[in-house]
Amino acid sequence: MPRTLRLVPFLTVLALGRAHAAPRPETGFGLPRDVSLDGWRIDWLIDVTLIAVTVLFVIMVVWMLIACLRHGRRHAAHYDPGDSRRAIGAKALVAGAIFLGVDGNLFVNSTRDLKEVFWNFERVEADPRAVRVEVNAHQWAWDFRYPGPDGRFNTADDIVTLNELRVPIDTPVLLQLGATDVIHSFYVPNLRVKTDCVPGSLSRVWFQAKETGEFEIGCAQHCGTHHYKMRGLLRVVAQSEWEAWHREASAIASRAFDPSDERAQWGWPWRKP
Amino acid sequence: MGLALEKTMTPEGTSEPDELQPIHPVPASLWRRSVFSTDHKVIAKQFLWAGLLFLLFGGALAMLMRWQWAYPGERVPAWLGGGLFGGSGGVITPSTYTTLFTNHGLIMIFWAITPMLIGAFGNFCIPLMIGARDMAFPTLNMLSFWTFALSGVLVIASFFVPLGPAAAGWTTYPPLATNVGTPGWGQTVMVLAIFVSGVATTMGAINYVTTVIRLRAPGMTWSRMPLTVWGLWLTSVLNVLFVPILAAAGLLLLFDRLFGTQFFIAGAAARAGGGDPVLFQHLFWIFGHPEVYILILPVWGVVGDLVSFFARKPAAWYRGTVGAMVAVTTLSAVVYGHHMYVAGISPLLGLGFEALTLIISVPAIVLFLNWLHTIWRGSIRLEVPMLFALGTVFVFGLGGLTGLFLGTVLTDVYLHDTMWVVGHFHLTMAASVFLGSFAAIYFWFPKMFGRTMHGGLGRAHFWTSVTLITLVFCGQLVAGYAGQQRRLYDPFQYTFIARLRGLNLWTSYAAFALGAAQILFVVNWFRSLAAGRRAEANPWQVGTLEWSLPSPPAPHNFDTIPTVVRGPHELSSPDVLARFGRDWVGQAEAWPSAPAALAVGSQVERAEET
Numbered sequence: 001m002p003r004t005l006r007l008v009p010f011l012t013v014l015a016l017g018r019a020h021a022a023p024r025p026e027t028g029f030g031l032p033r034d035v036s037l038d039g040w041r042i043d044w045l046i047d048v049t050l051i052a053v054t055v056l057f058v059i060m061v062v063w064m065l066i067a068c069l070r071h072g073r074r075h076a077a078h079y080d081p082g083d084s085r086r087a088i089g090a091k092a093l094v095a096g097a098i099f100l101g102v103d104g105n106l107f108v109n110s111t112r113d114l115k116e117v118f119w120n121f122e123r124v125e126a127d128p129r130a131v132r133v134e135v136n137a138h139q140w141a142w143d144f145r146y147p148g149p150d151g152r153f154n155t156a157d158d159i160v161t162l163n164e165l166r167v168p169i170d171t172p173v174l175l176q177l178g179a180t181d182v183i184h185s186f187y188v189p190n191l192r193v194k195t196d197c198v199p200g201s202l203s204r205v206w207f208q209a210k211e212t213g214e215f216e217i218g219c220a221q222h223c224g225t226h227h228y229k230m231r232g233l234l235r236v237v238a239q240s241e242w243e244a245w246h247r248e249a250s251a252i253a254s255r256a257f258d259p260s261d262e263r264a265q266w267g268w269p270w271r272k273p
Numbered sequence: 274m275g276l277a278l279e280k281t282m283t284p285e286g287t288s289e290p291d292e293l294q295p296i297h298p299v300p301a302s303l304w305r306r307s308v309f310s311t312d313h314k315v316i317a318k319q320f321l322w323a324g325l326l327f328l329l330f331g332g333a334l335a336m337l338m339r340w341q342w343a344y345p346g347e348r349v350p351a352w353l354g355g356g357l358f359g360g361s362g363g364v365i366t367p368s369t370y371t372t373l374f375t376n377h378g379l380i381m382i383f384w385a386i387t388p389m390l391i392g393a394f395g396n397f398c399i400p401l402m403i404g405a406r407d408m409a410f411p412t413l414n415m416l417s418f419w420t421f422a423l424s425g426v427l428v429i430a431s432f433f434v435p436l437g438p439a440a441a442g443w444t445t446y447p448p449l450a451t452n453v454g455t456p457g458w459g460q461t462v463m464v465l466a467i468f469v470s471g472v473a474t475t476m477g478a479i480n481y482v483t484t485v486i487r488l489r490a491p492g493m494t495w496s497r498m499p500l501t502v503w504g505l506w507l508t509s510v511l512n513v514l515f516v517p518i519l520a521a522a523g524l525l526l527l528f529d530r531l532f533g534t535q536f537f538i539a540g541a542a543a544r545a546g547g548g549d550p551v552l553f554q555h556l557f558w559i560f561g562h563p564e565v566y567i568l569i570l571p572v573w574g575v576v577g578d579l580v581s582f583f584a585r586k587p588a589a590w591y592r593g594t595v596g597a598m599v600a601v602t603t604l605s606a607v608v609y610g611h612h613m614y615v616a617g618i619s620p621l622l623g624l625g626f627e628a629l630t631l632i633i634s635v636p637a638i639v640l641f642l643n644w645l646h647t648i649w650r651g652s653i654r655l656e657v658p659m660l661f662a663l664g665t666v667f668v669f670g671l672g673g674l675t676g677l678f679l680g681t682v683l684t685d686v687y688l689h690d691t692m693w694v695v696g697h698f699h700l701t702m703a704a705s706v707f708l709g710s711f712a713a714i715y716f717w718f719p720k721m722f723g724r725t726m727h728g729g730l731g732r733a734h735f736w737t738s739v740t741l742i743t744l745v746f747c748g749q750l751v752a753g754y755a756g757q758q759r760r761l762y763d764p765f766q767y768t769f770i771a772r773l774r775g776l777n778l779w780t781s782y783a784a785f786a787l788g789a790a791q792i793l794f795v796v797n798w799f800r801s802l803a804a805g806r807r808a809e810a811n812p813w814q815v816g817t818l819e820w821s822l823p824s825p826p827a828p829h830n831f832d833t834i835p836t837v838v839r840g841p842h843e844l845s846s847p848d849v850l851a852r853f854g855r856d857w858v859g860q861a862e863a864w865p866s867a868p869a870a871l872a873v874g875s876q877v878e879r880a881e882e883t
Binding site: 022023024025026027028029030031032041042045046049050053056057060063064067068071073074075076078079080081082083087088091094095096098103106107109110111113115118119139180181182183185187189190192195196198199200201203216218219220221222223224225226227228229231 | 367368371440441442446448449453454455538539540541542543547549550551584585586587588589590591592593615616617620623624627628631632634635638639641642643645646647648649650651652653654655663666667670671674675677678680681682683684686687688689690691751754755756758759760761762763764766767768769771772773776844845846847856
């Protein structure tokens with residue numbers, strides 16, 4: 001076997017390893033792959049509305065084309081102030097139908113899904129499995145803070161990570177978010193999650209991932225020169241793997257804890273809703 | 274209701290209005306005639322020139338941004354790179370890039386669109402179309418332009434101060450827009466420039482509002498005003514109400530930057546409790562949302578008139594169109610919260626703003642239906658202004674429909690701050706306003722300058738512009754749908770955006786071509802100014818008052834203030850055809866030798882009923 005060929009298995013392993021360590025690229029022009037439990041609600045509403053407005057737009061364009069082609073210079077204009085009872089009634093009917101059909105559908109679904117799912121923090125707070133993480137955004141990175149086994153924030157066993165959020169699969173994850181300097185926006189396209197991080201106040205968001213793997217966290221709010229580089233990684237892992245990591249990382253954190261390093265104690269007591 | 278007025282006025286239109294607006298002698302000095310002029314038509318031209326120049330400047334900034342998205346971090350080609358970015362070897366750096374999009378947005382909104390639509394056409398059209406000799410406050414009008422000019426000088430100066438021009442985005446959100454995020458004089462001077470331009474806009478708006486209320490010619494009732502005047506008037510009402518709020522927010526921001534106050538600073542830089550960054554967002558968008566309607570209302574008005582003029586039909590359901598525009602104007606004041614769905618506002622507020630935002634669909638649909646009804650069974654003349662008007666309807670359709678996704682909280686959560694937003698507001702505010710402004714330029718150019726623009730060049734300008742502008746902003750919509758955030762120096766840092774490299778590249782090509790296509794307009798503009806065919810008084814054969822005057826009109830507009838007897842869109846009426854032998858009639862044109870049995874009064878009544 002030639003020397004170069006012997007390298008193949010080694011390189012393959014290396015390549016697989018690298019692929020595993022980086023988010024899988026998306027393909028095509030569609031929405032990024034949805035890996036969240038509830039993202040389909042947003043996708044469905046976007047897509048169904050997209051179809052509806054495309055139909056409306058095509059009708060409008062066809063109408064304009066026909067008018068321009070058939071009712072051109074040679075066509076005698078039909079004198080009509082267009083305010084007959086019939087014309088107004090027809091317009092009211094069309095406007096009402098579009099409003100109820102398209103806008104109504106948006107409003108009903110948006111309201112229901114927000115109430116029952118995306119803004120339903122009570123249910124997630126009450127869930128004993130929920131993983132809580134504090135997020136501090138600053139120019140130009142993300143800090144994540146997990147409570148240790150004591151379940152309290154800003155204590156010696158807290159795990160703090162930089163630009164890497166590790167969460168277990170099929171588990172609700174609750175985030176409270178703040179910022180040090182300017183406004184940032186926490187954005188995970190694959191989870192359909194976005195919320196601003198505002199200095200001086202806390203915002204919150206929750207999600208539940210349904211697939212393991214690496215996904216990107218982006219900043220969606222212009223936050224200065226290197227806004228484009230404020231990129232983090234979301235690592236969704238199996239429940240057992242997450243527990244093992246959490247145990248180990250917390251133990252290391254406790255050993256490395258330096259009470260005199262006040263700047264590292266940026267956490268806050270978990271804010272009850 | 275116009276009838277009562279008419280009965281008190283003699284057709285000769287003597288005394289009252291003419292005495293209230295006496296004809297002033299034309300100033301002898303060139304200085305007072307052409308530079309510090311109080312003639313609304315001269316001020317309109319000044320605003321138009323200024324707006325077009327800033328449009329060119331803002332457009333050039335956009336081209337550089339598109340270069341960066343097509344070829345991130347690569348040297349800007351030819352002499353441009355070395356000339357503009359010599360310090361970085363011809364490459365746009367991340368900090369330069371932030372100044373590009375910040376200044377592009379601000380310049381386009383406050384120094385290109387505002388002067389072109391409101392400054393130029395507000396000034397030119399309002400007095401001429403309502404039958405006045407000038408604005409209500411001609412000196413204030415002059416001051417408005419020169420205050421605007423001062424703000425323009427400040428903008429240009431902001432490019433030559435230490436630490437570079439403004440870089441906090443056009444929305445200038447603090448704390449980024451305070452010294453915490455953007456130290457340096459550029460941002461300070463820019464905020465000051467916005468304040469000064471706000472002063473200019475407010476002066477102009479007070480003038481327009483008063484002029485429309487006070488100086489309408491006898492018989493020019495509210496329901497006989499051209500839709501263009503309605504749009505400009507409603508815009509001015511919004512300007513009077515909301516620009517001062519922007520000015521207040523800007524002033525507080527200036528205090529934070531210059532005097533160490535902390536209205537909008539929180540977080541690590543805050544002392545003694547600090548302030549509230551979100552307060553700025555409330556102030557900004559209380560202005561900012563009406564602002565998008567401020568920019569589009571004049572365009573709606575122009576489109577409403579032009580589709581009627583060039584379809585040779587009355588504007589369908591005139592009262593419905595006016596009502597829809599008034600409804601949108603009112604609603605625009607109570608929907609601003611939809612810009613803050615992900616800024617942590619309370620669920621109740623979010624849903625409230627969502628409901629109010631979606632209600633705007635109703636008047637918007639009515640506007641569209643009326644335009645579509647107007648052109649139906651007409652006798653459409655696809656002249657250049659009509660092409661641009663129809664193009665405006667096309668791109669505004671795209672822009673309006675893509676806004677639904679952003680007005681709804683659930684779908685906005687995903688699309689917020691992506692290129693979808695950029696595509697959407699460019700279709701509504703940039704593409705529509707761009708095409709609408711050019712419709713107005715091609716339409717009123719003969720009246721403004723007494724010369725005719727070249728039709729072939731105009732048509733070429735239209736077809737290239739409408740195609741390319743649609744491609745550019747639809748490319749942005751697609752990128753946003755796929756998740757690409759806005760304002761990224763190098764979007765392809767993100768693995769999930771890497772697939773959009775080709776899309777961004779082709780969108781940039783379309784943008785470069787769009788920029789290049791404007792040469793057609795520039796050539797046409799200068800050629801027509803210098804050597805365009807002399808325009809007749811009424812080249813488009815329509816009845817609004819400005820076309821009853823010679824092109825260009827005399828400095829005092831009307832020798833005798835006309836008495837208006839009918840609405841602005843009396844086109845193809847069988848009565849008119851029978852009496853005049855043509856399909857149009859002037860708003861102030863008296864009926865020719867009527868059959869003896871019919872008195873003038875009853876004719877007016879008949880015209881009103883139809």
